Amino acid sequence: MIQNHRASFINRVRQSLGPDIGPADVRRARIFPETSEKVSQNLLQAVQSRAPKERETLLAMLMDQAGPLHLHVTPVADPAEAAQQIAALVRQKNPEWGEKKSLIRWSHPLLDALDLESVLADQHIPVHTTAMDSQADLQGQRQLIRENTVASFMGITAADYCVADTATIVMKTHPHQGRAVSLVPSVHVAVITIDQILTNLTELYAVLDDEKNTPENGLTHHMVFISGPSKTADIELTMVHGAHGPKEMHIFVIRA
Amino acid sequence: MLPVFPEVTLFVQCMVDAMAPEAAMGMVRLFDRLGIATSFPEDQTCCGQPAFNAGYRTASRKSAMHFIQVFENAECIVCPSGSCVAMVRHHYLELFADDPHWLARAKKVGGNIFELTEFLVDVLHISDVGAAYQGTVTYHDSCHLLRSLGVGRQPRELLSHVRGLTLVEMAQSDRCCGFGGTFSIKYPDISTALVADKVERILETGADTVVGCDMGCLLNIEGYLTRMGHPVTVKHIAELLAP
Amino acid sequence: MDDPFTTEKYTAKSRQAISDKRLQGALADVQARLGPATQTMYSAQPEGAGIRQQAHEIRQRCIENLDILLEALADKVTGNGGQVFFANDAEEAVSCCLAVAKKHGVKTVVKGKSMVTEEVGLNQALEAEGVDVAETDLGEYIIQLAGEKPSHIIAPAIHKTREQVGQLFAEKLGIDYTADPAALTQAARAVLREKFLAADMGITGCNLACAQTGHITTVSNEGNIRMTSTLPRVHVAFMGMERVVATLKDHDILFRLLSSGAAAQKLGGYVSYVGGPGPEDYPDGPVAFHLIIIDNGRSRMLADPAFREMLCCIRCSACLNVCPVYGKIGGHAYGSPYSGPVGAVVTPLLAGLNRAQDLCFGETLCGACKQACPVDIDLPRMLRELRFRLAEGDETWSATPVSKPEKFAMDTFAWFTSHPAAYRAALFSASRMQALVYAKEGPIRQLPGPLAGWTRSRTLRKISSRPFRSQWKSRKQPS
Ligand code: SF4
Numbered sequence: 001m002i003q004n005h006r007a008s009f010i011n012r013v014r015q016s017l018g019p020d021i022g023p024a025d026v027r028r029a030r031i032f033p034e035t036s037e038k039v040s041q042n043l044l045q046a047v048q049s050r051a052p053k054e055r056e057t058l059l060a061m062l063m064d065q066a067g068p069l070h071l072h073v074t075p076v077a078d079p080a081e082a083a084q085q086i087a088a089l090v091r092q093k094n095p096e097w098g099e100k101k102s103l104i105r106w107s108h109p110l111l112d113a114l115d116l117e118s119v120l121a122d123q124h125i126p127v128h129t130t131a132m133d134s135q136a137d138l139q140g141q142r143q144l145i146r147e148n149t150v151a152s153f154m155g156i157t158a159a160d161y162c163v164a165d166t167a168t169i170v171m172k173t174h175p176h177q178g179r180a181v182s183l184v185p186s187v188h189v190a191v192i193t194i195d196q197i198l199t200n201l202t203e204l205y206a207v208l209d210d211e212k213n214t215p216e217n218g219l220t221h222h223m224v225f226i227s228g229p230s231k232t233a234d235i236e237l238t239m240v241h242g243a244h245g246p247k248e249m250h251i252f253v254i255r256a
Numbered sequence: 257m258l259p260v261f262p263e264v265t266l267f268v269q270c271m272v273d274a275m276a277p278e279a280a281m282g283m284v285r286l287f288d289r290l291g292i293a294t295s296f297p298e299d300q301t302c303c304g305q306p307a308f309n310a311g312y313r314t315a316s317r318k319s320a321m322h323f324i325q326v327f328e329n330a331e332c333i334v335c336p337s338g339s340c341v342a343m344v345r346h347h348y349l350e351l352f353a354d355d356p357h358w359l360a361r362a363k364k365v366g367g368n369i370f371e372l373t374e375f376l377v378d379v380l381h382i383s384d385v386g387a388a389y390q391g392t393v394t395y396h397d398s399c400h401l402l403r404s405l406g407v408g409r410q411p412r413e414l415l416s417h418v419r420g421l422t423l424v425e426m427a428q429s430d431r432c433c434g435f436g437g438t439f440s441i442k443y444p445d446i447s448t449a450l451v452a453d454k455v456e457r458i459l460e461t462g463a464d465t466v467v468g469c470d471m472g473c474l475l476n477i478e479g480y481l482t483r484m485g486h487p488v489t490v491k492h493i494a495e496l497l498a499p
Numbered sequence: 500m501d502d503p504f505t506t507e508k509y510t511a512k513s514r515q516a517i518s519d520k521r522l523q524g525a526l527a528d529v530q531a532r533l534g535p536a537t538q539t540m541y542s543a544q545p546e547g548a549g550i551r552q553q554a555h556e557i558r559q560r561c562i563e564n565l566d567i568l569l570e571a572l573a574d575k576v577t578g579n580g581g582q583v584f585f586a587n588d589a590e591e592a593v594s595c596c597l598a599v600a601k602k603h604g605v606k607t608v609v610k611g612k613s614m615v616t617e618e619v620g621l622n623q624a625l626e627a628e629g630v631d632v633a634e635t636d637l638g639e640y641i642i643q644l645a646g647e648k649p650s651h652i653i654a655p656a657i658h659k660t661r662e663q664v665g666q667l668f669a670e671k672l673g674i675d676y677t678a679d680p681a682a683l684t685q686a687a688r689a690v691l692r693e694k695f696l697a698a699d700m701g702i703t704g705c706n707l708a709c710a711q712t713g714h715i716t717t718v719s720n721e722g723n724i725r726m727t728s729t730l731p732r733v734h735v736a737f738m739g740m741e742r743v744v745a746t747l748k749d750h751d752i753l754f755r756l757l758s759s760g761a762a763a764q765k766l767g768g769y770v771s772y773v774g775g776p777g778p779e780d781y782p783d784g785p786v787a788f789h790l791i792i793i794d795n796g797r798s799r800m801l802a803d804p805a806f807r808e809m810l811c812c813i814r815c816s817a818c819l820n821v822c823p824v825y826g827k828i829g830g831h832a833y834g835s836p837y838s839g840p841v842g843a844v845v846t847p848l849l850a851g852l853n854r855a856q857d858l859c860f861g862e863t864l865c866g867a868c869k870q871a872c873p874v875d876i877d878l879p880r881m882l883r884e885l886r887f888r889l890a891e892g893d894e895t896w897s898a899t900p901v902s903k904p905e906k907f908a909m910d911t912f913a914w915f916t917s918h919p920a921a922y923r924a925a926l927f928s929a930s931r932m933q934a935l936v937y938a939k940e941g942p943i944r945q946l947p948g949p950l951a952g953w954t955r956s957r958t959l960r961k962i963s964s965r966p967f968r969s970q971w972k973s974r975k976q977p978s
Binding site: 277281299302304307310312350400403431448475476480482 | 880962
Binding site: 004005006008009010012013014015016017018021024027028031032033040069097130131132134138141142145146149150165166168173175176177178179180183184200201202205208209212218219220221222223224225226227228230231232233234235236237238240242243244245246 | 525528529532545560561563564565566567568569570571573579580583584585586587591635636637638641654655656657659660661664680681683684685687688691692695696710711712714720721722723725726729730740745746747748750751755765766767768769770771772773774775776777778779780781782783784792794798799801802
């Protein structure tokens with residue numbers, strides 16, 4: 001491997017900053033404040049104590065913002081209705097690559113509760129998951145998951161949060177939850193519950209900031225914000241949906 | 257009530273002095289009419305802006321020092337050019353950043369200088385100077401006046417009170433006309449492309465007169481209009497406001 | 500290594516662009532769509548119109564603590580199982596990437612749009628090693644197929660018509676000719692999908708990084724950067740060393756502004772935070788993550804108080820979308836991956852002042868860029884500063900004075916301005932001389948020597964035979 005110059009690199013940066021910058025530890029303490037601000041504490045409280053009526057307002061706001069982004073948001077009463085809606089979508093849509101219809105989904109309690117396997121049984125649609133058995137051959141499992149993800153025309157995920165103001169879903173990376181599920185299939189479906197909706201990015205960041213140091217729920221090694229289907233305007237500024245990622249995106253919001 | 261000014265000291269931008277004396281005369285008549293005494297220090301020359309923008313700071317500083325010496329005892333300096341005022345008010349501070357003595361003097365002068373329309377509207381609180389002009393007029397926002405001094409509303413307010421004058425806004429009135437000092441000579445193709453667009457915007461309005469507050473832009477626009485044979489009159493706002 | 504700069508061709512290329520009718524239309528279109536819209540987006544932020552100044556302060560504070568932020572970022576990424584490499588220059592950055600490619604037996608690479616990789620000439624280096632490199636941003640892919648260079652930071656193929664893209668795709672991808680953007684996008688989608696799935700390594704840039712949490716962040720609307728950083732086994736990210744901010748809160752504000760500035764969006768379609776490779780027992784994602792942090796001349800900007808501000812730039816391209824000069828000459832004229840107002844300042848600092856002197860002098864200093872910049876960077880000030888170094892020479896940047904005659908002219912003019920009697924005399928004699936040379940009535944139609952450029956398309960008003968100062972003397976005093 002070639003030589004890494006970290007020490008001399010940082011040192012040159014420090015020299016370039018000039019002689020009056022002050023000791024590094026003092027500056028470090030200043031630039032990474034220990035305590036979070038009062039404002040974000042207040043925001044957190046607001047999030048935690050949100051009344052059902054306020055949640056409905058946020059849902060309405062989410063639907064307003066989602067429209068122009070070609071993001072379909074559908075409120076549903078319960079997991080069973082979500083499953084029915086997904087089944088209807090599956091029936092309606094044709095695969096973009098190949099003929100066969102199959103699905104890939106996260107292994108996640110909310111999605112498990114939809115019991116898509118049974119709901120889709122009459123359509124004979126295989127439902128794959130991205131669950132991993134850490135005791136078995138990891139390479140082989142990853143390979144299989146990859147193949148299933150690529151073969152699926154629809155990917156189903158949950159999410160950690162949803163931001164109404166920007167119509168964004170936020171997904172950290174947890175075990176058994178493939179990143180490519182929301183990316184490679186032509187249709188991405190996210191199922192969330194109404195209490196996961198936050199007002200805006202400021203609220204989201206207050207929440208993320210609050211949990212950034214908890215080991216199991218920090219920002220994780222990879223986090224993604226998705227606001228609608230893939231799109232491009234690179235040819236004469238004409239908007240086209242489905243550049244590389246999903247052409248279509250749906251969010252089902254469970255009210256109960 | 258007008259605030260009491262013992263006297264307004266005129267700084268007539270070098271370009272106005274040499275090529276548009278009627279604009280400066282208009283300004284003088286305007287102040288006469290408002291009952292404000294004017295003086296014109298005859299030793300004034302140039303504020304140093306052309307050299308400054310071209311990078312020649314040593315040369316610019318020389319002009320600027322002279323300017324400061326001529327004007328530092330004036331209580332209220334008024335100038336019919338936005339870019340010169342921006343130069344004195346803002347850029348002198350940059351020019352003398354490492355010279356505390358001159359910096360202090362520059363600050364003082366910079367605090368006392370006003371662009372003509374800014375002075376009339378913001379300082380004197382006059383928007384009707386009693387002028388009349390028969391014609392359809394469109395207004396060009398010159399860059400430094402608008403972005404460095406924040407002056408765009410004031411000239412429009414003055415124009416809207418001129419009897420007989422119809423003001424029509426052009427599209428992108430705040431888009432640069434392509435003058436840019438030495439830029440227009442060093443990069444004539446780009447400069448021309450920009451002034452051509454500007455003139456297109458002017459013609460679209462159907463106005464018979466284009467008005468601005470900076471002679472540089474106006475010479476540029478006028479030069480292109482004339483060469484292309486478009487019968488649009490170019491006027492400095494002072495000419496138009498002069499009774 | 501290939502030289503990424505062709506700044507000497509500024510004048511010739513601008514002339515070419517100005518005479519290209521279609522390009523003029525495309526540039527006007529992109530500016531009309533994005534220019535005014537960004538302004539509206541800024542003031543719609545919850546922080547209000549002052550958000551740009553606030554962002555400027557954040558960036559300035561980050562840059563002033565860059566050493567600390569880079570250390571913190573590197574520690575976190577390393578702690579997360581990633582590798583961080585500090586590259587002093589382009590060559591080191593490229594060799595690091597080549598070494599990683601070799602170690603992992605990489606044959607094919609997919610790339611997300613990244614200007615810094617263009618700055619270091621990465622693609623050519625990889626190709627020279629026999630690695631197949633595919634740009635995946637649709638615009639970048641188009642120009643890669645065409646063998647051209649990007650002409651806009653976020654819309655790289657803005658100079659090509661749909662018909663041109665149609666012909667290009669018919670020829671290179673073997674599809675039937677079509678000029679329908681949707682069909683063309685679909686064709687590229689199909690080809691690139693195979694490339695994503697087959698690639699051994701994904702290379703991306705980095706829009707911002709958050710030191711406190713140890714993530715780099717990328718944004719795209721197409722999803723190509725997510726593909727690039729998710730599907731291949733190895734992910735390599737290139738980052739200009741200035742891109743880091745301290746906290747999540749800083750990141751929030753800057754990312755919103757980046758989205759607004761770049762595409763008048765509240766938030767880009769896909770924003771990814773990458774902190775390292777995932778554990779092996781996760782279902783997917785790269786198993787190796789390398790972050791290459793690049794200096795390549797940036798510490799020189801940092802060390803010069805006049806140019807340090809340039810490191811606050813987040814490369815959003817908002818300044819391009821309002822610049823009247825960019826709107827006429829397009830991106831290629833700048834001869835650099837960085838075009839428009841940001842390019843006019845950054846490129847000379849990277850490529851050399853004298854070499855890129857046309858970029859320093861070729862603007863009108865109208866100030867539209869500063870007003871459009873989401874972090875309120877004073878680009879006109881830095882352009883003047885560059886001109887100053889070039890006009891009078893400057894050791895730190897090894898700049899030599901550009902023009903003796905111009906300097907002489909400026910010095911002479913300055914002398915006159917500080918000698919009023921001489922100035923007056925010169926003014927009157929110029930007026931008289933001019934009457935002799937241009938005897939005809941009306942304005943001047945042809946100026947001599949270096950001034951001739953003006954009269955090629957314009958006339959010039961003559962110096963008055965009675966300048967104001969003489970009229971003032973003879974005026975009647977009001978009674
Ligand atoms: S200078 Fe400002 S507007 Fe231009 S790219 Fe950089 S951040 Fe964006």
